[in-house]
Amino acid sequence: MNSLHIPPGYTPVLDLYETQRAIGQLKRSFEDGLAAALNLCRVTCPLFVVPQSGLNDDLSGNERAVDFAIPATGGEAQIVHSLAKWKRMALHKYGFPAGQGLYTDMNAIRRDEPALDNLHSIYVDQWDWEKIITRDERSIETLKAAVNAIHGAILGTHDYIKSVYPKLTLTLPREVTFVTAQELEDIYPDLTPEAREDEYARIHGAIFIIGIGGKLKSGSRHGGRSPDYDDWTLNGDLIYWNGLLGRAMELQSMGIRVDPPALDRQLTLSGADGRRALDYHKTLLAGELPLTIGGGIGQSRLCMLLLEKAHIGEVQVSVWDEATAAGCAAAGIPLL
Numbered sequence: 001m002n003s004l005h006i007p008p009g010y011t012p013v014l015d016l017y018e019t020q021r022a023i024g025q026l027k028r029s030f031e032d033g034l035a036a037a038l039n040l041c042r043v044t045c046p047l048f049v050v051p052q053s054g055l056n057d058d059l060s061g062n063e064r065a066v067d068f069a070i071p072a073t074g075g076e077a078q079i080v081h082s083l084a085k086w087k088r089m090a091l092h093k094y095g096f097p098a099g100q101g102l103y104t105d106m107n108a109i110r111r112d113e114p115a116l117d118n119l120h121s122i123y124v125d126q127w128d129w130e131k132i133i134t135r136d137e138r139s140i141e142t143l144k145a146a147v148n149a150i151h152g153a154i155l156g157t158h159d160y161i162k163s164v165y166p167k168l169t170l171t172l173p174r175e176v177t178f179v180t181a182q183e184l185e186d187i188y189p190d191l192t193p194e195a196r197e198d199e200y201a202r203i204h205g206a207i208f209i210i211g212i213g214g215k216l217k218s219g220s221r222h223g224g225r226s227p228d229y230d231d232w233t234l235n236g237d238l239i240y241w242n243g244l245l246g247r248a249m250e251l252q253s254m255g256i257r258v259d260p261p262a263l264d265r266q267l268t269l270s271g272a273d274g275r276r277a278l279d280y281h282k283t284l285l286a287g288e289l290p291l292t293i294g295g296g297i298g299q300s301r302l303c304m305l306l307l308e309k310a311h312i313g314e315v316q317v318s319v320w321d322e323a324t325a326a327g328c329a330a331a332g333i334p335l336l
Contacts, residue, residue, distance in 0.1 A: 003117045004324050006310070006331045007244050013167055013308045016334055022165060023303050023315055029160050030302065031103070031127065033153035038101060038146065040129055043094070045104035046086060048077040054228075054278030055085045063112045079109050084229035085280050087130035088257060088292050096290075101131025106296065116324060118245055118311045119301065123318040130294030138256050138291060140210065143234055144178060146293055147208045150238065150252065151176050158306050170308055173205035176238070181211045181222035193222045194248075201241040201248035210236040212253075213266075227266035228275060228284075230255035244310055251302055254295025260285050311335065 014022055034040065048068075049055045056065055056078050065078035080086070083106050090102060106128040113122050133142060155172060162168050177200075184196040191199065201207050213225030213232035225232060235255025242249040258266060263284055267273050275281050283289055303315040311328060313320060313335035320328075320335065328335050 002115050002321050002324060004311075004327045005118050005245055006327065006333070007246075010244070010310050011332065012310075012314065012334070013169075014165060018165065019307060019309075019314065022161060022307055025164060026157060026161050026303055026306060027299060030153060030157040033156045034103060034127060034129065034150065034297070037149040037153045038103075038129065038131055039099060040101045040103045040131065043090060043102045043104050045083055045090075045106055045128065046080060047107065048079050049086065050075060051078055052278065054275065054280035055089065056080055063110060066109045066111055080106070081108055081110060082106065082124075082126075082296055083128040084130075084226075084257070084294060084296070087128055087294055088229075088289055089280065089283075091130055091132055091292060092289050096132050098132045098134050098290075101129060101292075101294070103127050103129035105299075116321060119247075119249060119304075121300070121312050121316060121318040123316060125299040125316060126296040127299060128294070128296045130292050132290045133256070133293050135291060137293075138231075138234065138259065140234065142293060143210070143236070143254075143256055144208075146254070146295075147176055147178075147236075147238060150254075150295075150297065151206065154251075154302065154306075157302075161306055168306075168308055170243075170306065172240070176206045176208050177204040178208050178210060181209055181236075182216050184209065184222065185216050185218060189218075193220075196222075197239055197248040197250075201239050205241050207239050207248075208236050209239065210234075212236055214269075227258075227270040227272050228263055228281060229257055231258050231262045232266060233262075240305060242305060244308060249301060249305060250298075251305070252295050252297045254293070256293045257291070258284070259291060260287050 067076050067078045069076050106126050108124040110122055110124055113120055158172055188196045212223045215221055237250050238252040239248050239250050300312050300316040304312050309315055311333050317336045
C-alpha cells in the first residue's frame with residue numbers, strides 16, 4: 001500500500017534551483033570518487049536486452065520486466081531491471097584484467113514495485129559497477145574492503161557537498177558496522193527483517209548486512225535475491241540510518257558473484273533449473289566468465305540522503321499516485 005511520511009516541520013534545506021545544481025555536483029563528485037576507490041572505468045550500458053540472452057535480472061524473482069515488440073528485428077526486448085549479469089559479460093568481452101572494473105549509469109523501470117513511498121519509485125537510477133577478482137579474492141575480506149571503499153567515496157562526496165552548501169547539517173558515521181543476516185535474526189528474533197534493519201541502523205548509523213538470499217535458521221530469508229548473480233554467502237546490503245524519516249535506508253545491494261558451483265547450487269535451491277538453458281547461464285556454468293564482485297548504488301537515494309530530502313521525488317522525476325502528489329504539495333515538498 002502506498003504511503004507518505006511528512007517529517008514534522010520539514011522544509012527543504014535547498015531550494016529547487018539549488019537542489020538541481022547540487023544533484024549534478026554530487027553525482028560528478030561521487031562518480032570520480034567511486035572510480036578511484038575501486039579502480040573502475042566508465043562504460044556505456046544498455047537500456048534494454050533480449051529475453052533469451054538471460055542477461056536481465058529478476059531481482060527477488062517475482063518482478064515482471066517491461067517488454068515491447070521490435071518490428072524491425074521480429075523479436076522483443078525487455079527494459080533492464082539491473083545490470084548485474086550484463087556487466088560481467090561486458091568485462092569478459094572487453095578483456096578487463098583482474099583488479100580492474102567498470103561502472104555505468106543504469107536506468108530502469110520497476111513496474112511491480114509493491115508500494116510507492118518516500119524511498120520507493122518505479123523509476124530506478126543507479127551506478128552499476130563490477131570488478132574482476134581472483135579466485136583467492138572470493139572472500140568476506142574482499143567484500144568488506146569494497147564496502148569500506150564505497151563508504152569512503154560517500155564520505156568524500158558528503159564532505160565536498162557540505163563545503164558547497166554549508167547549511168546542510170547531516171553527519172555520517174565514519175565507519176560501517178558489519179553484521180550477518182543470521183546475527184540480526186539472533187539479536188532480534190521477534191522482529192521482521194525490515195524492523196531488524198531499522199533498529200540496528202538506528203544504533204550504528206551505517207551498517208552492512210552480510211548473507212542475503214539463503215534461508216536462516218528459522219527457515220525464513222532476510223530478503224529475496226535472484227539465484228544467478230550474487231553468491232548468497234558473500235553478498236549484502238549497505239544501509240544508512242535516515243534520521244529525517246526515522247528509518248533505515250538501503251543505498252547499495254552488492255556481492256561477490258556466483259561461480260559455477262554457487263550458480264548450480266542456487267538454481268536448484270530456487271527451483272530455477274530451467275535457466276540453465278539460457279545463454280548467460282550456459283556460459284557461466286562452463287566456467288567461461290571471469291570471477292567478479294559488483295553492485296548497484298542508488299543515485300537518487302544517495303542524493304536524497306546527502307541533500308537532506310524527505311522524498312525521493314525531490315531528486316528524481318517519476319510518476320506518483322494522486323494521494324502522494326497532493327500530500328507533498330500540501331506539505332511544501334516539491335516533486336520534480
